Amino acid sequence: xxxxxxxxxxxxxxxxxxxxxxxxxxxxxxxxxxxxxxxxxxxxxxxxxxxxxxxxxxxxxxxxxxxxxxxxxxxxxxxxxxxxxxxxxxxxxxxxxxxxxxxxxxxxxxxxxxxxxxxxxxxxxxxxxxxxxxxxxxxxxxxxxxxxxxxx
Numbered sequence: 439x440x441x442x443x444x445x446x447x448x449x450x451x452x453x454x455x456x457x458x459x460x461x462x463x464x465x466x467x468x469x470x471x472x473x474x475x476x477x478x479x480x481x482x483x484x485x486x487x488x489x490x491x492x493x494x495x496x497x498x499x500x501x502x503x504x505x506x507x508x509x510x511x512x513x514x515x516x517x518x519x520x521x522x523x524x525x526x527x528x529x530x531x532x533x534x535x536x537x538x539x540x541x542x543x544x545x546x547x548x549x550x551x552x553x554x555x556x557x558x559x560x561x562x563x564x565x566x567x568x569x570x571x572x573x574x575x576x577x578x579x580x581x582x583x584x585x586x587x588x589x590x
Contacts, residue, residue, distance in 0.1 A: 456520020
């Protein structure tokens with residue numbers, strides 16, 4: 439027998455208004471000093487996993503995500519979704535819908551991993567798969583990257 443649990447935390451799809459609010463926050467945050475956000479990429483067995491480390495005290499806005507993913511968050515973080523906020527502590531595995539652009543405030547050092555199925559054979563292709571804003575990604579501009587592609 440299996441227990442079915444009600445999900446309390448998830449990252450839902452966002453309204454155009456909510457996405458616009460995050461975009462406004464992003465424009466303001468870009469005027470502040472920027473932090474290095476190391477990114478680890480793993481392409482393996484038809485999946486892409488993207489892990490970032492956000493240092494305590496850092497505000498980070500994400501790209502507009504156009505596909506559903508799983509998000510694994512380890513640490514204490516406030517996730518702003520434009521018109522609602524999640525406060526997460528410890529270790530969380532969350533379903534995350536397509537059409538979302540979040541903002542994060544790291545209350546401690548936080549590791550976040552986004553996972554989705556993908557036929558991509560390289561990081562650029564995987565990034566293009568999950569967002570139309572790939573050119574804005576820290577991993578494409580000034581970020582530190584660690585890349586593993588297994589070809590399995």
